[in-house]
Amino acid sequence: MKVSNKxxxxxxxxxxxxxxxxxxxxxxxxxxxxxxxxGAIKGEITVITQRTDIxxxxxxxxxxxxxxxxxxxxxxxxxxxxxxGQIKIRMNTDEYGDVLLIxxxxxxxxxxxxxxxxxxxxxxxxxxxxxxxxxxxxxxxxIPVAITYSxxxxxxxxxxxxxxxxxxxxxxxxxDALRSVKEKTEAVPLYTNYAAGxxxxxxxxxxxTVAGNVDYVNVTQPxxxxxxxxxxxxxxxxxxxxxxxxxxxxERDPTTTDWESSKADLGQGKIATMVLGSWxxxxxxxxxxxxxxxxxxxxxxNADNVIVPLGADYNLAxxxxxxxxxxxxAWVDFFINESxxxxxxxxxxxxxxxxxxxxxxKEFGDKGVEFKFITPSKEGQEGLVDKIDKEAEVxxxxxxxxxxxxxxxLGNRKESYDDIMKDLNDAWVEARKTVAE
Numbered sequence: 001m002k003v004s005n006k007x008x009x010x011x012x013x014x015x016x017x018x019x020x021x022x023x024x025x026x027x028x029x030x031x032x033x034x035x036x037x038x039g040a041i042k043g044e045i046t047v048i049t050q051r052t053d054i055x056x057x058x059x060x061x062x063x064x065x066x067x068x069x070x071x072x073x074x075x076x077x078x079x080x081x082x083x084x085g086q087i088k089i090r091m092n093t094d095e096y097g098d099v100l101l102i103x104x105x106x107x108x109x110x111x112x113x114x115x116x117x118x119x120x121x122x123x124x125x126x127x128x129x130x131x132x133x134x135x136x137x138x139x140x141x142x143i144p145v146a147i148t149y150s151x152x153x154x155x156x157x158x159x160x161x162x163x164x165x166x167x168x169x170x171x172x173x174x175x176d177a178l179r180s181v182k183e184k185t186e187a188v189p190l191y192t193n194y195a196a197g198x199x200x201x202x203x204x205x206x207x208x209t210v211a212g213n214v215d216y217v218n219v220t221q222p223x224x225x226x227x228x229x230x231x232x233x234x235x236x237x238x239x240x241x242x243x244x245x246x247x248x249x250x251e252r253d254p255t256t257t258d259w260e261s262s263k264a265d266l267g268q269g270k271i272a273t274m275v276l277g278s279w280x281x282x283x284x285x286x287x288x289x290x291x292x293x294x295x296x297x298x299x300x301x302n303a304d305n306v307i308v309p310l311g312a313d314y315n316l317a318x319x320x321x322x323x324x325x326x327x328x329x330a331w332v333d334f335f336i337n338e339s340x341x342x343x344x345x346x347x348x349x350x351x352x353x354x355x356x357x358x359x360x361x362k363e364f365g366d367k368g369v370e371f372k373f374i375t376p377s378k379e380g381q382e383g384l385v386d387k388i389d390k391e392a393e394v395x396x397x398x399x400x401x402x403x404x405x406x407x408x409x410l411g412n413r414k415e416s417y418d419d420i421m422k423d424l425n426d427a428w429v430e431a432r433k434t435v436a437e
Contacts, residue, residue, distance in 0.1 A: 042072035043324045045331060048090075048097040050083035050314070051345070053283075058345060066334050073327045084198075094321040098328040099335075101314035102134060102142045104397055107390070108383035111141040116318035116325060118143065118332070128336070128351045130312035132376040142315025143332065146342035147349040148277045149308050149361070149371060150205035150299065153284060157293045158187045158272040167297045171240060174300035178249045181272045190244045191262055191271045192406060194254035200402035202276050203237060205311065208374050210237045212303020218377040222384040225432060228425035235421055238405055240300065242417045245409035254406060263287055267294060275299065279313060281360065282347035296360050298369055306369045308361075313346060384435070392431035394424050 049055055055077050063075040078097065080086040087103050090096040091114060106114065117139045118124065124131055124140050134142040152174075159165075162181040168174040178189035193199035207217055211233040221227060228234045244250055251257055263280070265271045267288030274280075278296070285291040298308050316335060318328045335341060342350040349355050357371060364371075377384060389396045404420055407413045 040072065041070050041326045041330050043327050044074040044076065045098040045322070045324050045327045046076045046078055047331060048078045048080065048087065048100040050080060050101060052079040052081050054345060055079035062335065062339050062341075065338070066331065069334065070327070070330055073330070075331065094319075096319055096321075098319055098322040098324055099331050100317060100319060101145070102317045104314075107386050108134065108136060109387075111136050112139075112320075114320055115141040116320050116322065116328075117141060118318070118329075127353055129353055129355075130310065130351055130373065132373075133312050134315045134317075135376075136382065142312075142317040143336050144312035144314070144351040145316050145335070146279065146313040146346035147310050147351050147355070148279050148313045148346070149296075149310055149348070150202065150277045151209065151275075151308055152273050152297045152299055153266065153276050153281060154273045154295050154297060155187070155266055155269050155271065155293050156295045157290070158185055158269050161185050162187075162272070168300055169298070169306065170302055171236065171300045174240070175243065175249075178244060178272070179247070182249055185272070187270055187272045188251050188265075189249040189272050191257070191266065191274045192241070192245070192250050192254055193257050193259055193262055193274070194251070194403060194406055195257040196259040197399035197403065199259060199274070199276065200399040201397050203241065203402060204396050205277060205309065206275065206299035207233050207237055208309035209299040209301050209307055210303065212301055212305045212307060214307060214309070214372050215375045217374050218381075218385060219375055222377070222381060222388060222432075225429045226425070227428045228421040230418070230421070234424075236302070237299075238402070238421075239417060241402065242405050242409045245406050250406075254410070267291075269293070277313075278348045278358075279346045282345070285347075298364070306367075308364075308369060308371050310349070310371055310373050312351070313342075313348060387435045388428065388431045391435050392424075392427040394427055394431075 049059065051059065059077050063077070066075060067073065083101065084103050084105060087096060087100065088105060091103070102111070102115065111134060119140055121131065121135050121138045121140055128143055130144045130147050131140050131142075134140065158181060159177065162177070162184045164177045164180055168177045181187055181189040208214060213220070216233060226232050262271060262274065263284045264287040266274055267284045269289065281294060281296065285294045288294055298306050316332050318325060318332065322328050337352060342348050343358070347358070349357065361371065385396070395401055401420065401424060404413065405417065408415050408417065408420060
């Protein structure tokens with residue numbers, strides 16, 4: 001089964017052609033000492049990553065393979081444990097490596113201030129999928145390290161022990177499954193990872209599934225004043241989190257949750273479900289009693305069409321201040337096209353056009369589930385959702401209001417779910433007046 005892409009799939013071009021395009025599209029040639037007069041790539045680069053778990057092992061193997069092609073380039077790695085927080089501080093200077101992952105907190109419109117252009121969308125769309133998310137004026141500033149999909153990762157054995165024989169599709173079916181897990185097993189039905197915070201941001205990735213419409217996120221949402229109103233996707237999405245918390249279907253003490261141990265607990269049947277992206281699947285399988293027990297299901301929805309959104313993982317980019325852009329570009333090309341990181345380390349789909357869906361998803365091909373990229377913003381509205389969100393201080397991709405929902409459901413805050421939704425929607429409406437009109 002091939003990845004569904006409304007723009008169509010094209011044949012993958014050679015690595016040499018991609019390198020040529022990337023090199024040709026540089027805003028400047030970089031430091032001349034980075035290459036010989038004959039164009040040979042040499043010198044030293046620093047690659048910054050969030051993968052603290054494999055930076056001293058897998059990434060060293062990547063460097064060795066890279067050096068088979070580029071023996072005169074020394075690749076240094078730097079792994080940040082709090083990538084988003086630490087890299088933002090570094091980006092207040094010019095010293096944020098040569099190759100890095102674009103932080104999600106950087107507004108799309110600001111990308112040209114920090115990152116080297118990699119080529120035009122028209123040139124690169126035949127080679128890579130998911131690149132629209134980091135595009136400004138038809139120029140691409142990052143290439144996804146993987147194409148991820150979002151939904152619910154679950155333990156099949158726990159579901160079996162709970163008597164859940166069919167994968168729940170609707171919201172009611174999902175809630176019933178969680179109740180059965182609580183009643184018939186010792187597992188935590190739905191683990192929120194409240195204390196870590198950032199895993200709660202993963203819920204936002206499932207807005208498309210709840211909406212049942214690939215246009216919703218970038219087209220409908222920024223043009224609506226009803227973003228958090230009852231009956232709308234955001235309201236239904238987070239009502240699941242509120243209700244599950246209120247019914248005691250989450251961890252007993254959310255303030256003491258631990259991300260690393262939660263992966264092992266899901267793998268070993270102590271947790272039934274977690275809302276996460278596909279990037280987490282292999283990490284959970286690695287500590288599972290039986291890796292085959294780990295499954296994926298689409299996020300529950302009452303929509304007529306079940307759509308699993310495909311989206312870009314972190315985008316690999318080049319520091320606009322890099323003094324060795326030729327070597328940095330060579331690394332980006334190598335990593336995306338030859339490392340196989342997307343499949344082997346991210347448990348996801350390669351961004352290279354034509355990549356197949358992984359086995360864990362193929363079972364849904366006969367169940368009417370569609371795997372699609374969300375529709376890009378309308379022309380002239382690129383980054384509008386981010387602008388409204390920032391002005392409103394809602395924090396669609398921040399954990400704050402998700403934690404607020406959990407705290408309210410636990411009774412630690414004197415507000416209802418509807419109070420929270422009204423507060424968020426009022427802020428959204430006011431922000432739209434300022435930003436969008």
